[in-house]
Amino acid sequence: MSPDATPRSAPLDLCVRPASLAEIIDLRNEVIIQGTGRTSPEFPGDFDPSTVHMGAFVGDRNVGCATFLESSWEDEPAWQLRGMATAPDVRGGGIGARLLRESEAVLAQRSPIRLLWCNARKVAIPFYVKLDWKIETDEFLTPGIGMQRKMTKRY
Ligand SMILES: CC(C)(COP(=O)(O)OP(=O)(O)OC[C@H]1O[C@@H](n2cnc3c(N)ncnc32)[C@H](O)[C@@H]1OP(=O)(O)O)[C@@H](O)C(=O)NCCC(=O)NCCS
Numbered sequence: 001m002s003p004d005a006t007p008r009s010a011p012l013d014l015c016v017r018p019a020s021l022a023e024i025i026d027l028r029n030e031v032i033i034q035g036t037g038r039t040s041p042e043f044p045g046d047f048d049p050s051t052v053h054m055g056a057f058v059g060d061r062n063v064g065c066a067t068f069l070e071s072s073w074e075d076e077p078a079w080q081l082r083g084m085a086t087a088p089d090v091r092g093g094g095i096g097a098r099l100l101r102e103s104e105a106v107l108a109q110r111s112p113i114r115l116l117w118c119n120a121r122k123v124a125i126p127f128y129v130k131l132d133w134k135i136e137t138d139e140f141l142t143p144g145i146g147m148q149r150k151m152t153k154r155y
Helices: 021-033 095-110 122-130
Strands: 014-018 052-058 061-073 076-086 115-121 140-142 146-154
Touching: 014 095, 021 052, 021 061, 021 076, 052 095, 061 095, 061 115, 076 095, 095 122, 115 122, 122 146
Parallel strands: 076 115
Antiparallel strands: 014 052, 052 061, 061 076, 115 146, 140 146
8 A cells, every 4th residue: 555545445534643542542442452351451651751642533433543652673763553453343444554654654753763563463464464564573472362473664
């Protein structure tokens, strides 16, 4: 997908923007946290000043979320993507792709870092590959989550 292409199926009134943790935490909790055995939906670093929370909204409804934490990948400064989720009833409509693409633009304005990494759940790996992420590791098991691979993307 080209960097500025908007998926035709994305809702026309979709708004993607930096968000507060309060705006996205219910969706994160529903999609990412529930079922993992974690007791809190918060991630370490959620309240760090450098952390960027992004949300996709249709009207007041939060339909997509992602959080970017300052981190490093193989000793190079990088953002760690965590809590990437689209609401179940609107998946497959281009929201996740638009959220990640617009997040890259927001991050590029805030920091010279141009590298992302994440622990990608096995079911989500094809999504990241479509968005030009690169598989970096073999599968590993994360208790409560399942099989994952580390992935990176330069932007
Ligand atoms: C993974 C997830 C965020 C994708 O969000 P989404 O809004 O449905 O993704 P999009 O509609 O923008 O998909 C972009 C492209 O990836 C493809 N895609 C999305 N999820 C896919 C999947 N699980 N398997 C294969 N392809 C997938 C879409 O078909 C689309 O391809 P296209 O451009 O050829 O049409 C969403 O399915 C989700 O929240 N899953 C549960 C939580 C999760 O696993 N999060 C990731 C944690 S690492």
